[in-house]
Amino acid sequence: MELGISPWPSSFCSSVLDKLKASARKVRKIGEDDPRRIAHSFKVGLALTAVSFFYYATPIYDGFGVSAIWAVMTVVVVLEYTVGATLSKGLNRAVATLIAGVLGVGAHEVAARSGERGEPIVLGLFVFVLGAASTFSRFVPAIKARYDYGVTIFILTFSLVAVSSFRVEELLQLAHQRLSTVAIGVAICLATSFFVFPVWAGEELHKLVASNLEKLASFLEGLEAECFGEKARQQNMEGKPFLQVHKSVLNSKASEDSLLNFAKWEPRHGRFGCHHPWKQYQKLGALNRHCASSMESLVSFITTFREPMSKNTDPDISEKIRTSCVEMSSGSAKALRELSTAIRAMTVPHPANGHVAASLAASADLRRALSGGVALSEVTDIAAISFLLAEIVGRTEEIAGSVEELARLAMFKPVEPDCGSAVKPVADDEETTTRVAITIDR
Amino acid sequence: MELGISPWPSSFCSSVLDKLKASARKVRKIGEDDPRRIAHSFKVGLALTAVSFFYYATPIYDGFGVSAIWAVMTVVVVLEYTVGATLSKGLNRAVATLIAGVLGVGAHEVAARSGERGEPIVLGLFVFVLGAASTFSRFVPAIKARYDYGVTIFILTFSLVAVSSFRVEELLQLAHQRLSTVAIGVAICLATSFFVFPVWAGEELHKLVASNLEKLASFLEGLEAECFGEKARQQNMEGKPFLQVHKSVLNSKASEDSLLNFAKWEPRHGRFGCHHPWKQYQKLGALNRHCASSMESLVSFITTFREPMSKNTDPDISEKIRTSCVEMSSGSAKALRELSTAIRAMTVPHPANGHVAASLAASADLRRALSGGVALSEVTDIAAISFLLAEIVGRTEEIAGSVEELARLAMFKPVEPDCGSAVKPVADDEETTTRVAITIDR
Secondary structure (H helix, E strand, O other): OHHHOOHHHHHHHHHHHHHHHHHHHHHHHHHHHOOHHHHHHHHHHHHHHHHHHHHHOHHHHHHHHHHHHHHHHHHHHHOOOOHHHHHHHHHHHHHHHHHHHHHHHHHHHHHHOOHHHHHHHHHHHHHHHHHHHHHHHOOOHHHHHHHHHHHHHHHHHHHHHHHHOOOOOOHHHHHHHHHHHHHHHHHHHHHHHHHOOOOOHHHHHHHHHHHHHHHHHHHHHHHHHHHHOOOOOOOOOOOOHHHOOOHHHHOOHHHHHHHHHHHOOOOOEOOEOOOOOHHHHHHHHHHHHHHHHHHHHHHHHHHHOOOOOOOOOOHHHHHHHHHHHHHHHHHHHHHHHHHHHHHHHOEOOOOOOOHHHHHHHHHHHHHHHHHOOOEHHHHHHHHHHHHHHHHHHHHHHHHHHHHHHHHHHOOOEOOOOOHHHHOOOOOHHHOOOOOOOOOOOO | OHHHOOHHHHHHHHHHHHHHHHHHHHHHHHHHHOOHHHHHHHHHHHHHHHHHHHHHOHHHHHHHHHHHHHHHHHHHHHOOOOHHHHHHHHHHHHHHHHHHHHHHHHHHHHHHOOHHHHHHHHHHHHHHHHHHHHHHHOOOHHHHHHHHHHHHHHHHHHHHHHHHOOOOOOHHHHHHHHHHHHHHHHHHHHHHHHHOOOOOHHHHHHHHHHHHHHHHHHHHHHHHHHHHOOOOOOOOOOOOHHHOOOHHHHOOHHHHHHHHHHHOOOOOEOOEOOOOOHHHHHHHHHHHHHHHHHHHHHHHHHHHOOOOOOOOOOHHHHHHHHHHHHHHHHHHHHHHHHHHHHHHHOEOOOOOOOHHHHHHHHHHHHHHHHHOOOEHHHHHHHHHHHHHHHHHHHHHHHHHHHHHHHHHHOOOEOOOOOHHHHOOOOOHHHOOOOOOOOOOOO
């Protein structure tokens, strides 16, 4: 308390402590959200430590000398989160180093014939032309997508070998050492990536598409409960969480494209064969985004129109619209959930599950009802909503078709007939009532 | 002709030639689409050749020795298409190298006290812990967005210095050389990027947002001409080019985010000050995508319903709907074009230009007309289309508000009063008639 300054440092310390605690919580959450992130960090540490021993072990060091450092560099830049990304980068790096090394040695041979003064000029010209041409090739979309990293490494290695050739006597040895150490680095990365908690880009893509289907289903379930449920009318919809759930689907294109790109590099793994139809996930993803886009339009209508059902609406019509909307949204939601489950389990989705058919029927039904002489003044807003909902039903049908196509191409297994298969399927409206368990004594 | 095999090589050659020609055309088109790509390729070649001379020039080489190669590496990986990206990578690389170098030398000092057998173990432990921790930090979104490359370089340099410290006698010299050569490489990249045909990420973002507004306008113009025009009804809409034009807007999030990220690194340039409100472009971009999303829903309705106007519709109603849709789409299209022009010219958009107001009025008007006892059966499909169009009008109003906000934040200039300002604005329907040129003699 003396001099009156002691409260300041203590409050300062506590505010710094609070901030540190908040950051620690955030960091902890990142790890808890996906523990594989922690595993990946350990993998990088492990691979780095492993490759460092090449430097510490005297016999290996004597073989490679200072070049052993390339192995360390390779590990840092090549080891990625998924196996596919690591494979893509590793192969790009190894092959680009090989080609650039050969060309670099060739460039040296040519330049060496130009005399001592001419050599740097010829080398500079080679570096300029190949550097510019390679850089331009990165603007070609097909090269950009799959070989961007390889082109960078090509320019890097070529410049390195060509430029060094002016100073280094044993150029072939340098090129050979760089190639070997890069190969060792790539091998360590691949071993770590493949064998220590592997994360497969293909599997991630598979899960991402399935979880996007679930998000679309959640949106429709929220819609059913909050907008068309008996008690839910007349509420302000803004800020409801279900109105946000489709947004991440809308923005999933970049992740899907990059996972697809890496999945193509991956060998057979788990339940995914060599010729797994990864392309089909892209098509399905586009349909998911199309569906999410319709949802986005629906959100605008729902949040703008506070009173979806006009007060002077005929109660019969009002009830008809409400039940149709309930059927459309719940049917599509169930269909999407089933499709997602089928993808996750890699089983053929049940074509006769009837949820899509039921919501299509509800949609046609509503259309007929609305066409039967209802005055538009009664239903303007809800009509717009029901039209958009009908469109979402249409999208769901397309999604179902695409999942069936995926099941066919990827040879998903048919669902094994279980005991209940002989029993007449339970109709939707009975689901909430008590079910009787049927046990069959074999 | 002898042996009958000569036709094969000739047809083979011509098919190879055809393919080569096709590829050459594609490559040429990439250059023609944006000649700055060619300029960028030359810049990379130039910077590489410039940095190579550090290797050829004996006095500099004597100063840096083999480390001079780091300057070449830096140029290859740091020189990017835009100034912002180059600055971001260059500063990340320089600062990360500095921090990691200091820590690496510190780690060596600690490890050196553990005796000859303990040293590699202690060093390995350091590399493991820092490697794992840094890798984990890359999962933190805020770090990932701005410092991902810096973290990679940090791990790289730290491992390099720490591991090398076991073999290299003159560690301080190594760290110093690496830092200096990286700094030289970064300086060459920045000089090339700033002074040779600079491409500014901020300006690209500015243009991208403006061109997205134009695309939205083109969609609405196409809609007006092809769907609501007098002659255009009853056509099959699928495959019409205007139905595709909004799609690239839908998928522009990734480009906008990355350009925004780089724009923040850029200093004052051209018409863009230090505190240009780049964040506002992100908000405007989100609204553009929202609008494009409504267009996507509209496309489904337009392509599904072959006969937007039912034959048994009252001609008056039919004409009313048609003209309202024309007014809504043309008004919004004009508003969007004007907003885009205002952004490009960096002038305050005219708040009283009236196009948004006109389309809002048309939308309200149609709503009133449809509420006035029209039977829904007459207009189901077109009603859905007009509702969605009304929503697009609403989005356009939001976009106009966001552009006005941008103009305010970025202090766009007011439009200079021109000669015609005193003349009563020409009404929209008069635009197609002959205009009288008014010249005022000063």
